[in-house]
Structure formats: structure tokens, C-alpha cells
Amino acid sequence: MPExxxxxxxxxxxxxxxxxxxxxxxxxxxxxxxxxxxxxEMLEQEGYASLGQLVNVASLPGIVTPALAMPDLHWGYxxxxxxxxxxxPERGGVVSPGGVGYDINCGVRLLASSLTExxxxxxxxxxxDALFRRVPSGIGSKRTVARLSEGELERLLVDGASWMVxxxxxxxxxxxxxxxxxxxxxxxxxxxxxxxxxxxxPQLGTLGSGNHFLEVQVVxxxxxxxxxxxxGLAVGKVTVLxxxxxxxxxxxxxTEFVERFLxxxxxxxxxxxxxxxxxxxxxxxxxxxxxxxxxAAANFAFxxxxxxxxxxxxxxxxxxxxxxxxxxxxxxxxxxxxxxLEKHGGRTLLVHRKGATRAFPPGHPELPAAYREVxxxxxxxxxxxxxxxxxxxxxxxxxxxxxxSCHGAGRRLSRHRAxxxxxxxxxxxxxxxxxxxxxxxxxxxxAEEMPEAYKDVADVVDTVHEAGIGRKVARLRPxxxxxx
Amino acid sequence: MPGTRLTPLDHTxxxxxxxxxxxxxxxxxxxxAALLRELMAAPPTAQAPGARPAGARSxxxxxxxxxxxxxxxxxxxxxxxxxxxxxRVPASARPAVRASGxxxxxxxxxxxxxxxxxxxxxxxxxxxxxVTYHGLELVPDDGGWRARVxxxx
Numbered sequence: 001m002p003e004x005x006x007x008x009x010x011x012x013x014x015x016x017x018x019x020x021x022x023x024x025x026x027x028x029x030x031x032x033x034x035x036x037x038x039x040x041e042m043l044e045q046e047g048y049a050s051l052g053q054l055v056n057v058a059s060l061p062g063i064v065t066p067a068l069a070m071p072d073l074h075w076g077y078x079x080x081x082x083x084x085x086x087x088x089p090e091r092g093g094v095v096s097p098g099g100v101g102y103d104i105n106c107g108v109r110l111l112a113s114s115l116t117e118x119x120x121x122x123x124x125x126x127x128x129d130a131l132f133r134r135v136p137s138g139i140g141s142k143r144t145v146a147r148l149s150e151g152e153l154e155r156l157l158v159d160g161a162s163w164m165v166x167x168x169x170x171x172x173x174x175x176x177x178x179x180x181x182x183x184x185x186x187x188x189x190x191x192x193x194x195x196x197x198x199x200x201x202p203q204l205g206t207l208g209s210g211n212h213f214l215e216v217q218v219v220x221x222x223x224x225x226x227x228x229x230x231x232g233l234a235v236g237k238v239t240v241l242x243x244x245x246x247x248x249x250x251x252x253x254x255t256e257f258v259e260r261f262l263x264x265x266x267x268x269x270x271x272x273x274x275x276x277x278x279x280x281x282x283x284x285x286x287x288x289x290x291x292x293x294x295x296a297a298a299n300f301a302f303x304x305x306x307x308x309x310x311x312x313x314x315x316x317x318x319x320x321x322x323x324x325x326x327x328x329x330x331x332x333x334x335x336x337x338x339x340x341l342e343k344h345g346g347r348t349l350l351v352h353r354k355g356a357t358r359a360f361p362p363g364h365p366e367l368p369a370a371y372r373e374v375x376x377x378x379x380x381x382x383x384x385x386x387x388x389x390x391x392x393x394x395x396x397x398x399x400x401x402x403x404x405s406c407h408g409a410g411r412r413l414s415r416h417r418a419x420x421x422x423x424x425x426x427x428x429x430x431x432x433x434x435x436x437x438x439x440x441x442x443x444x445x446x447a448e449e450m451p452e453a454y455k456d457v458a459d460v461v462d463t464v465h466e467a468g469i470g471r472k473v474a475r476l477r478p479x480x481x482x483x484x
Numbered sequence: 485m486p487g488t489r490l491t492p493l494d495h496t497x498x499x500x501x502x503x504x505x506x507x508x509x510x511x512x513x514x515x516x517a518a519l520l521r522e523l524m525a526a527p528p529t530a531q532a533p534g535a536r537p538a539g540a541r542s543x544x545x546x547x548x549x550x551x552x553x554x555x556x557x558x559x560x561x562x563x564x565x566x567x568x569x570x571x572r573v574p575a576s577a578r579p580a581v582r583a584s585g586x587x588x589x590x591x592x593x594x595x596x597x598x599x600x601x602x603x604x605x606x607x608x609x610x611x612x613x614x615v616t617y618h619g620l621e622l623v624p625d626d627g628g629w630r631a632r633v634x635x636x637x
Contacts, residue, residue, distance in 0.1 A: 046496070074496065075495065075496070076618075077616040077617070077618035077634065077636060078616075078617075078618055098617075101636075102613040102614045102636045103613060138611065139568050139603075139608075139611050195565065195569075198569050199565075199568070199569050208611060209610030209611045209637075210610060210611070210613075210637050248568065248569065248611075248613075251613040251614050251636075254613075254614060255561060255614045255615070258617060259554075262554075262617070263550075274617075274618065275617035275618075275620065276616055276617040276618040278617070410496075411496045412496065413496060414494045414495055414496050414499075415499055415637070416492060416494045416499070417494060441608075441610075442607070442608065442609060442610070444525065444607075444609050444610070445609070445610055448610075484610070
């Protein structure tokens, strides 16, 4: 399926778990990727398609060395998933909707609680039902969250999560623990088509399908006590992880701007190796329009996760756990699909992260006070049967990856193959035997998302840790899983 | 649809399909059916002449694009919007494709017969985020036409 280069690009080890593809052909800069031996094996199996995509990204105008891929890299559309690319707007640097992805500002939010696993156990089934009822999957769901008026949506697209908090769906402290305070400045809702708004309006507070989920978990191992303390994480404590994004609103923005950029391409002085890499100079009218629309969609995503946080708190209350009992508070909310203007090496660069997480080091001025000494929390979801991880950003990430780290496990099986392998199996019962209660909108979703469909996230996290672009803090085991 | 062949693309990342058909019309209609199969396990099919299921509605659609493959993308994007936002499932379509000249050199008109989305009866599988340009292809092949489409799910 992938159209990227099939031949193995020449790469050489460069540092611990790091490999370099020296600039050749149309590449403007070197490409660097992080990999364990298992990832190298996977790259060979896929015919080095994702490395071909990384090589294509390295050919885009204004890219700052190097083009990067995290150890969860795999084949995407245009950009590989796990890709990080920084562009200098002062030197013709571009913005690419495909480098952000369809699900603009998709991300993960971790909530910590004051509950222990023992308090969770007797309520597990009822809580799973309450979460499933309170947090709809979206299209086709009979469960709905209150709709906004057009005017309310307009404000929300500018204010992001703070709109939700101002309207009673959360606490100001939630915003203090959200990347960029839960809203991106420079949003321009005027760039959103009526169709994007129509797709978004009924979907606020919904999870979506595919790999999006809501999990109640238990901290089962702590690797860095100081960082875990700063986040309020301790062995045996209950946490909640929310993974979703900007829903149909963001998808529509991406679709429309890829089309718009392709139409404008003849006016720009560069060729594209792949149309899904459609790009425009950051400083062009098209580039500025996309960034305004993308930031509005990002604010929708922050608001969506904030609204879901409110629904999660309500679900805990539904099963008799008052706020003083559950103590649910936001540890952090971090995005893994966006493009942000950031300072690196004295320059302001537009850093694209597509399936990669910002991972700023201790002392960075953008971090909330609580994490100034330990570094920015990074959440790496695994599959529903094994574990997810909490990491923190490092100086190594700031130096080597424009302050970026990994975002997940990556699929091992195609969706069709996962379904074939799940045939005649009772996945709900298998997960129950692992101590995981699951609620899913359809058996098909459960099959596509079964644990064996994913690579072991521990390998990705260990690679990041050994490469020094993130540091392990804690491991979280799933107990209740809601799939869209 | 005699002479039409659908091959699902089975990749770890996402989903898609390859289509072969004797005519552009057959190919665009096969793409509609293939998209529905990604969205639902039991998509509705065309009704017998004279039969009209509850809630059925029909309408005309016109689209234009600068190239044939981009017209296919626009067609599928339009159908996605119809299902996922309007809640209308195009159970059948009679697309007609023609070269129209000008910057938008290709035009499609179609009469769509739609029924309401019913997640239970049609066995909804999950959302499709978008139709991508990645690997998008629509070319003449062996006296007919061949297309490849990758979806982001």
C-alpha cells in the first residue's frame, strides 16, 4: 500500500538507539530516527516504507536539520506517524496539514485520584457502565452531550478548555495543568467552513472510535519517585487516561486545507514527493489561514477533553464517590498531533508533531510550576491489556528532538487481520481474566483494538528512556476500558 | 456489478481498497459501496423497483475537480459527510462522470437513493476521519479503470 521508497535507505547508528540517514537526492537535511532491534525488524518487514516517508519530509522547504521519527514510528499518510519536523518561517519554512494529521491536537489527559484499587474493585462494573453512559462515542451513539449554539462554538474555538471551565465544566486548576493552558492563541474560527462546524457541533464531549479510549487504571510501578510525587502518583492509586482529539471538526479542517494547498501549489516554488505532504509557506496567506484554522480545531480538542473530564467526574459520583472521595484532578493534558511555534536554538520554528509528544525539560518556562523541577509529563498509552506509561521530558529531548518524545505503541496487526484472529474468541472474557472490565460500542471495535493488535509499548518507552529523550516515571495498568 | 473487483488493502496503519471496473460510472459506484463497507458491516443495498423503505429520500449531487482521482476523493468525502453528519446512507447511486473542460476539468452528477443511518441494523463499525491523498490513484487499466484509495480511520 505505501507509495514511499521501498528500497532500504542507507542508515547508520549515530548514538544510543539512534540512527541517521545522511542527506541524499532531494533531501534538504539529514533524517534521524530512534529504534530498538524490534523496531528495526518491523521497519524491514514493512519494506522501509515509513523511512521513505521520513526521507520525503526531509525534502520539504525550510526544514531545520534533522527530520525526525520517534521509536513508535510507522507508516502514515505523507508524514510517518511518530514524525517530528521543524521549519524556519524566516527561511521559507512550510506548514503541512498532513504533518499535523486529520485528528488535529489529538492527545492524552491523565487524571489522578485519591482512590486506591481496593476502593475501585467493588464498583468496577457499575463505574464502567456509568463511564460508557456519560461519555458517548459519537456518530450513531444514542447517548448525547448538550449541544452548543453557533455563538457558543465561536467562543469555544478561541478559548478552548477555558470556555468549558468558565461554564462549569471543570476547575481553573485543570487549565493550569494542560499544555498551553488548554488554548492556543491565534485561533481564527473564521477560517472554518460551515461543514467543519456542522461536523463538530454534535461531537463535543465524545470519544470517537478507532484507537480512542477512556481507561481507569492503577499505578503499579514507580521508576522516579520525585517526578511521581510531583504528579501525585503512587503505587496502588487509581488514575484515568483520556485519549481523543478534535473529532469531525478537525478532520474536516485537514481535508479542506490539503485540497486548498494542492490548488495553490503551482504558485509555490517547490515540488511534492507525495500529495498528502501538501504544504504552504508559513508566511503565505494559505499558511496563515491553515494555522488559524488548526489552532481553532486544537482549542476544540482541548475543550473536548475538558468536557469529557467533567463527564468522568460525574460518572464517579454516579457510583457513590463524592468529589472529596474521588479527588479527581488533572495531572496534565498533552497533545501529539499539532504544529506549534517554539523557540529552539535562538530561532522561532514551527514544530510539527504527528504522533509525537512535546517533552520539554525541567526548568522550561512553559511548564506549570508543579513540574518546573521534574520536567513536562509525557503520557504513552499502550494497549487495553498491558500498560501505559508516564514519562517526563529531558534536556536530551530539547537538544536532539526539538523537545519531543514518543506517543504510543503502534499497531502490529492490520484491522482486518485483528478481526480474523479475534474470530471465535470472547475478548471481553479474556480481558476480564486479566483484571480488565471493558465496554465497547461494537464487538468489531473490540477485535480491532485487542491487545495483540499492538506492539508492546514497553519496548518503545525503554528505547526513549535509553536514548535520553524521555525518562520513565510510572507504569499504569488498565482496570476499566471504554472504547468508542 | 459484473466486471467490478474490490480488493481491500490490509495495512497495519489503516484501511483502504483497490477497485477495478469496466467504466468510470461502475468504479465510482463501487467506491461508494466499498466506503460503506468500511463504515458498517451490513450496509443497505438498492431496493427493488417500486419498493421504498421508511425514511427513504433521493436527491441529485454535482461535484467537480481538476483531475479524475481528485474527483473520486471529493465523491467519497461527500458521501462520508452525508453518512456521518447528515445521517443519510446512500444505498444506491447512479453516478455519471464526464470531462467538462476548464480548471475543474472533471464533473460528476449522481442521483442518490438514501435511507436513514441505523447503527444497530446496519451494524456500525466506526468513523472514518478522512479520505487521504496518500497513494490515491485512478488510471485506465486493461480496457477499464483502476483506483486505489486509503482512508484515515
